[in-house]
Amino acid sequence: MTQPNPKSHLIRLAAVIVGGIVIFLIIKAVVTPASWNYKDWYRSDSLALNASYETAYGGNDSCATCHQEVNEELAEFKHKSLSCESCHGALADHVKDGEKIADAKVDDQSTWQCLNCHAARVNKPVNFPQFDKKKIEEHREMEDGMICTACHTPHDPVP
Numbered sequence: 001m002t003q004p005n006p007k008s009h010l011i012r013l014a015a016v017i018v019g020g021i022v023i024f025l026i027i028k029a030v031v032t033p034a035s036w037n038y039k040d041w042y043r044s045d046s047l048a049l050n051a052s053y054e055t056a057y058g059g060n061d062s063c064a065t066c067h068q069e070v071n072e073e074l075a076e077f078k079h080k081s082l083s084c085e086s087c088h089g090a091l092a093d094h095v096k097d098g099e100k101i102a103d104a105k106v107d108d109q110s111t112w113q114c115l116n117c118h119a120a121r122v123n124k125p126v127n128f129p130q131f132d133k134k135k136i137e138e139h140r141e142m143e144d145g146m147i148c149t150a151c152h153t154p155h156d157p158v159p
């Protein structure tokens with residue numbers, strides 16, 4: 001009777017490890033993008049891809065070309081620090097190549113749009129005007145279903 005080789009289990013174990021490493025290297029070579037930047041650890045083609053997307057948001061200056069008066073008006077009021085697009089949606093949905101292509105979003109029946117910013121949250125600065133449920137009910141004895149814009153103008157919110 002031949003004795004089993006006392007080292008054969010070690011050889012098999014080594015074969016499994018080597019096999020595993022080879023399979024890992026093959027999969028890695030297949031799935032790693034060609035432009036992978038090993039130094040900074042990102043796909044360098046993604047820069048060009050991101051730059052090729054059309055800009056959706058233009059910032060307040062982009063509105064001023066056509067709505068100069070509104071920009072000037074807003075700048076005088078408590079809402080001066082706001083982005084127009086936070087209420088009216090992205091520039092790209094409203095203007096393309098310098099022409100109006102669709103109506104901007106206008107929510108003049110809103111409660112939630114105001115509370116989006118003015119609802120009470122623990123992470124907001126204490127002096128930021130914010131409402132919890134109780135304070136909304138107390139606020140000017142607001143009746144159920146009453147909208148904020150019944151008393152407040154969005155651009156010039158202080159009544």
Ligand code: HEC
Pocket residue numbers: 060063064067070071074079082083084085086087088106107108149153154155
């Ligand atoms: C807090 C939300 C909010 C912000 C911020 C805001 N708007 Fe408005 N805007 C409204 C609402 C709501 C209306 C609808 C009319 C109304 O109720 O006064 C409106 C109306 C308008 C109108 C049409 C009526 C008009 O006054 O000519 C234009 C144009 C406009 N906004 C542009 C802008 C621009 C430009 C900015 C930034 C400089 C801006 N808005 C910032 C909420 C906002």
Ligand code: HEC
Pocket residue numbers: 058059060062063064065066067084085088090091094095098099100102103104105106
């Ligand atoms: C190329 C010009 C142009 C630019 C830039 C532009 N708008 Fe307008 N916008 C218009 C025209 C034209 C109207 C319709 C006539 C009017 O109310 O003055 C309009 C109307 C609006 C209205 C009223 C609702 C509607 O669509 O009729 C709002 C609100 C508005 N724009 C917001 C904005 C905001 C916010 C920006 C910047 C992100 C912006 N617009 C940038 C041309 C422009």
Ligand code: HEC
Pocket residue numbers: 078079081082083086087110113114115116117118127128129148149152153154157158159
């Ligand atoms: C994108 C965020 C945002 C939205 C949306 C928004 N607000 Fe404001 N609001 C602010 C900021 C920021 C201030 C300035 C707070 C300050 O001066 O400390 C402010 C100030 C105010 C003030 C003046 C508070 C004071 O100190 O006297 C009133 C009133 C007000 N908002 C009401 C509204 C109403 C009503 C709406 C809905 C039409 C609304 N806001 C929508 C962010 C927002």
Ligand code: HEC
Pocket residue numbers: 111114115118129130136139140142146147148149150151152159
């Ligand atoms: C019935 C009219 C009315 C309604 C509806 C109303 N408000 Fe007011 N709000 C006022 C008046 C008047 C003031 C100024 C005096 C005061 O503080 O009571 C005020 C003050 C504010 C202030 C600044 C002072 C503060 O209490 O921190 C904010 C922010 C505000 N309102 C947001 C809102 C929001 C958001 C809504 C909708 C959920 C709303 N308001 C609905 C009348 C109203």
